[in-house]
Amino acid sequence: MSRPPSHKKRANLRDVAREAGVSVATVSRVLNTPDLVQEATRSRVQRVIDDLGFVRSAAARAINSGRTQILGALVPTLDNDIFAITLNAMENRLVELGFSLVVATTDEDPEKEARKAKELLDNGVEGLVLTGKSHTKALFDMLERRDVPALVISCFDPEYRLPTIGYDNHKAAALAYQHLRSSGHENVAVVHGPxxxxxxxxARLDAIAELQGGALRNALETELSVAGGAQAVRKLLSQPNDYDAILCLSDVIAFGALNALHRAGKSVPKDISVMGIQDLPASAETYPRLTTVHLPVQQMGRQAAEGIANWVVDQRPPAPIEVQSRLVTRETVGNKSGPKGKKGQRAPPS
Incomplete structure (x- = not known):
């Protein structure tokens, strides 16, 4: 009968002290205040730490320093690539700054968000990154009572009560809608998530409403998914209204819209144009390639990481930061007027 493999015991402070011939207190000083230890002793203790593979636990580090080096992020979902990309950029930057990231999802439910925030704070999170501006009074009261650094991503509003680091959703939607109109599209349907x-x-809908004279027209709400986009387009095609463009306020919805149009025998952009907002990695690989508005979420994630980490360390909140959206013209938006007023001309891809 074979014996189970043996496991080497994890070294602790006492093991390091014994091997180095010093006290536990000296080892602790080497770890926490090395400048107070003579160089020869410090070098000897560090060699033993390396030889034994000693690693301080997060709990021990927190007890000694009063710091956990852990930050939390609350996002609506991980199913949408835009949040996954943002969190990846945020975590990579936080690792460089010596922090860890814990993520919780909220399903766009402010009550659930407040509960998840409390759980994170109860477990030692030193700062929070929130998504958007819709939060409960209970969450704000808790942040104020505990004096916790917290900032907001995915929007920009310098007047908001918390620092915002993100893009201006109003501007992004206006950029998309104005591109369609300048390309000769007169009957635009708007498909958006909840x-x-x-x-x-x-904010995106408000921008379009302003450009439509103050009242939003031809807007359809659907599930924020590929299936939701396809379902919305099938509904639009069943209506007598002859739309010449569909503006999707998310690339994910636009993916579904393109699929549904193809299955219905519609040519994009000859019969109808499609536009998105986000510029996900897959947006350059659709057929035709999706014209959209780029939201710089990687930049936003990195700057949010720096903002919250520096706030925790320096006790100074960051200034609001706007990351700039930009138009990305590809192949799904045609030029309906054309250079000489001819219908059906197609805009060249970029």
């Missing part, structure tokens, strides 16, 4: 507790989507 607006309940989602200030980002609402």
């Amino acid at each position: 607006t309940a507790f989602n200030d980002r989507t609402q």
Whole structure:
């Protein structure tokens, strides 16, 4: 009968002290205040630490320093690539700054967000990154009571009560809608995700409403998914209204819209144009390639990481930062007027 493999015991402070011939207190000083230890002793203790593979636990580090070096992020979902990309950039930058990141999802539910925030703070998170501006009074009261650094991503509003680091959703939607209109599209349908507790989507709709004279027209709410986009387009095609463009307020919805149009025998952009907002990696690989508005979420993630980490360390909140969206012209938006007023001309891809 074979014996189970043996496991080497993890070294602790006492093991390091014994091997180095010093006290536990001296080892602790080497770890926490090395400048107070003579160089020869410090070098000897460090050699033993390396030889034994000693690693301080996060709990021990927190007890000694009063710091956990852990930050939290609350996002609506991990199913949407835009949040996964943002969190990846944020975590990579935080690792460089010596912090760890814990993520919780909220399903766009402010009550659930407040509960998840409390759980994170109860477990030692030193600062929070929130998504959007729709939050409960209970969450704000908790942040104030505990004096916790917290900033907001995915939007930009210098007047908001917390620092915002993100893009201006109003500007992004206006850029998309104006591109369609300048390309000769006169009958634009707008397809968007749920607006309940989602200030980002609402800001985009408000921008379009302003450009339409103050009242939003031809807008259809759907599930924020590929399936939701396809379902919305099938509904639009069943209506007598002859749309010449579909503006999707998310690339994910636009993917579904393109699929549904292809299955219905519609040619994009000859019969109808499609535009998105986000510029996900897959947006350059659709057929035709998706024209969209680029939201610089990687830049936003890195700057949010720096903002919250520096706030925790220096006890100074960051200034609001706007990351600039930009138009990305590809192949799904045609030029309906054409250079000489001819219908059906197609805009060249970039």
